[in-house]
Amino acid sequence: DAGITQSPRHKVTETGTPVTLRCHQTENHRYMYWYRQDPGHGLRLIHYSYGVKDTDKGEVSDGYSVSRSKTEDFLLTLESATSSQTSVYFCAISEIGAGFTDTQYFGPGTRLTVL
Amino acid sequence: GQNIDQPTEMTATEGAIVQINCTYQTSGFNGLFWYQQHAGEAPTFLSYNVLDGLEEKGRFSSFLSRSKGYSYLLLKELQMKDSASYLCAIQGYGGATNKLIFGTGTLLAVQP
Numbered sequence: 001d002a003g004i005t006q007s008p009r010h011k012v013t014e015t016g017t018p019v020t021l022r023c024h025q026t027e028n029h030r031y032m033y034w035y036r037q038d039p040g041h042g043l044r045l046i047h048y049s050y051g052v053k054d055t056d057k058g059e060v061s062d063g064y065s066v067s068r069s070k071t072e073d074f075l076l077t078l079e080s081a082t083s084s085q086t087s088v089y090f091c092a093i094s095e096i097g098a099g100f101t102d103t104q105y106f107g108p109g110t111r112l113t114v115l
Numbered sequence: 116g117q118n119i120d121q122p123t124e125m126t127a128t129e130g131a132i133v134q135i136n137c138t139y140q141t142s143g144f145n146g147l148f149w150y151q152q153h154a155g156e157a158p159t160f161l162s163y164n165v166l167d168g169l170e171e172k173g174r175f176s177s178f179l180s181r182s183k184g185y186s187y188l189l190l191k192e193l194q195m196k197d198s199a200s201y202l203c204a205i206q207g208y209g210g211a212t213n214k215l216i217f218g219t220g221t222l223l224a225v226q227p
Contacts, residue, residue, distance in 0.1 A: 033214075042202065042219040043158070058214065090157060101146040101165055101206060104215060106157040 003027050004107035006091050012113045019078040021110050023091030025071075032074040033058075033092040033104060034066060036085075043090065049074055081114045088112075119218035121203050126224045131193050135221045137186045137203035145213050149177050149188045150202040152220070158202055161188070190223075198225045 003026035013019050023032060034046040035058075045058030047066040055066050063085060065077045078085055089110045096102035118140045127133040137147070146165045150158035164170055164179035164186065176189040188201055200220040206213045 043217040
């Protein structure tokens with residue numbers, strides 16, 4: 001299994017509070033991704049990173065920001081959490097990236113509840 | 116855009132064979148992936164197809180036909196532990212990385 005950890009694994013917070021989720025990898029992979037998974041929608045890409053300090057938006061990026069200051073860490077921040085952001089968040093990593101088919105490996109997930 | 120369709124639920128019997136279909140509409144893509152996801156856990160990679168045809172990995176096989184916009188995952192000798200969601204995903208082109216677009220998944224229940 002790829003060395004990917006996510007923290008926290010569970011979090012309950014209130015509407016309007018800031019929340020930061022952390023993804024940490026020990027594989028030295030260049031590419032990292034944040035997804036959310038909701039019933040009826042499947043996995044949807046929020047943001048991704050193609051290198052240190054290089055990030056871009058995914059399909060559902062509104063209300064989220066990311067940062068990557070080191071190869072091994074990719075942070076997802078909800079500046080002001082809303083109930084619609086209650087979801088399970090998965091981090092993923094991959095090695096090859098653009099131009100070649102490559103496989104993404106997923107972390108264990110963070111279950112976030114916004115009250 | 117890319118539209119991916121899978122059946123929502125399927126039921127099969129232990130020891131049997133089951134085929135999970137995935138149809139898509141897209142103008143072009145790198146490859147088609149299958150992931151398994153047990154309840155409350157992360158998706159885990161099963162297989163991918165780049166070229167048309169069948170890829171076999173033990174009890175699991177995946178098939179792709181680009182001309183028909185169709186893929187399937189075949190599970191043989193079903194075991195109770197195969198009860199899970201199976202996610203079909205297309206890896207597209209463009210940007211700085213090859214992004215995955217997922218279907219909503221097929222929940223497979225294996226019965227004794």
